[in-house]
Amino acid sequence: MDSRDEETPLVVNDLQIQTPKNYAKDVYILSSSFLLVFLAYGAAQNLETTVYKDLGTISLGILYVSFMFCSMVASPVVRFLGSKNALILGTTGYWLFIAANLVPSWYTMVPASLYLGFAASIIWVGQGTYLTSIARDHAKDYNLHEGSVIGNFNGVFWGMFACHQLAGNLVSLAVLRDEKLCAVLNEGSTSGTTLLFTVFLCIVTLGCILMFFIRKSDGKCEKGSPNSSVSFYSSLVSLLKSIITPLLDIRMLLIVPLMAYSGLQQAFVWAEFTKDVVKPAIGVSGVAGAMAVYGAFDAICSLTAGRLTSGLSSITFIVCGGLFAHAIIFLWLLLKYSVTGGILGTIYPLIMAAILGIGDGVLMTQLSALLGILFEHDTEGAFAQLKVWQSAAIAVVFFLCPYISLQTMLVIMVSGISVSLLAFLFLALQVEKVFSSHSHTP
Secondary structure, three states: OHHHHHHHHHHHHHHHHOOOOOOHHHHHHHHHHHHHHHHHHHHHHHHHHHHHOHHHHHHHHHHHHHHHHHHHHHHHHHHHHOHHHHHHHHHHHHHHHHHHOOOOOHHHHHHHHHHHHHHHHHHHHHHHHHHHHHHHHHHHHHOOOHHHHHHHHHHHHHHHHHHHHHHHHHHHHHHHOOHHHHHHHHOOOOOOOHHHHHHHHHHHHHHHHHHOOOOOOOOHHHOOOOOOOOOHHHHHHHHHHHHHHHHHOHHHHHHHHHHHHHHHHHHHHHHHHHHHHHHHHHHHHHHHHHHHHHHHHHHHHHHHHHHHOOOHHHHHHHHHHHHHHHHHHHHHHHHHOOOOOHHHHHHHHHHHHHHHHHHHHHHHHHHHHHHHHHOHHHHHHHHHHHHHHHHHHHHHHHHHHHHOOHHHHHHHHHHHHHHHHHHHHHHHHHHHHHHHHHHOOO
């Protein structure tokens, strides 16, 4: 009897240890951290070209070029650090960039932009890896459908993340309604922005601190730092394999056009839509209002699309809907649209902003879910490829924007939709064909 009594607590302790974790809380902590960090960074980015002119434009161009190249090596870095540590380290780049804006010069902004390119690459690869990993752990522990959990977690994350555009642009709208500060910004003076960037620095600091509170995943993504005794040659070979191997997979090659388009459409909104569509119709202050509408619909659509995601079939349907919505806007601008006065002149840009936001919400949630489902054995490599192609497309638009017309850019966007849609539909058919052949194998 005594021995049984002594064993009983051990059984209870084992049961307590085996109680599955609920990772939903970590999704909200992760999403809140990104919301705060990018609320500050997004608002600061919007002011770069206005306040600092050439310094701001070149800094952003350098940032996205650095982001592109660093994304090529982000996969092994995230694998070495673990996704949680990569997320924490990644936030430091955004903090440093905001801090550099308090003492803007070539000696502070350029190094900060270069470092932010590295930090952004590991934070985004870490985000995709971490979110997919905890979704798999959650689905396994609670016996849920893996694709649905990945879709739901991505929907929550991207929905909350998209709110940074709404909040940040509402702040910008309030700032632009202050005539004195608006005049300071238009003159290119930095004297009126110290308080503004100090507030941004406090916000991004809070987001950095919050990142420490997410738990490590039990999945393989959090484990397996490489042995320090591995030779330099072996490390170099491993790095090259991490860059090249994903591109040897036909599935990845077929997704690349969609990845590149997702970057193109974001850069189009930031660089062309606000300058050539919104500003002529409703003025400088209206840009922030239109972008707030864009962010609101982006957030709503991200949450909705995430809830509807259950597998490749649902992803295919949702992606096609988002691309079709974008195609309507681009063809409208290319063939029919002209700036008009009155209430319609105000409503049209807001409608366009809403539909563009819906398309962005679709692409962000569905691309993340798609990569998580198809590339289970190399999640870091898959998300690194996503950021390589997105940042490359964004950098190209930033550098080409001053030299091409809106009509030329619209032709590029429609072409991008056509190529990415055809490649994606072919991917869906091929994957479905392979799945069907396996399901009929005795």
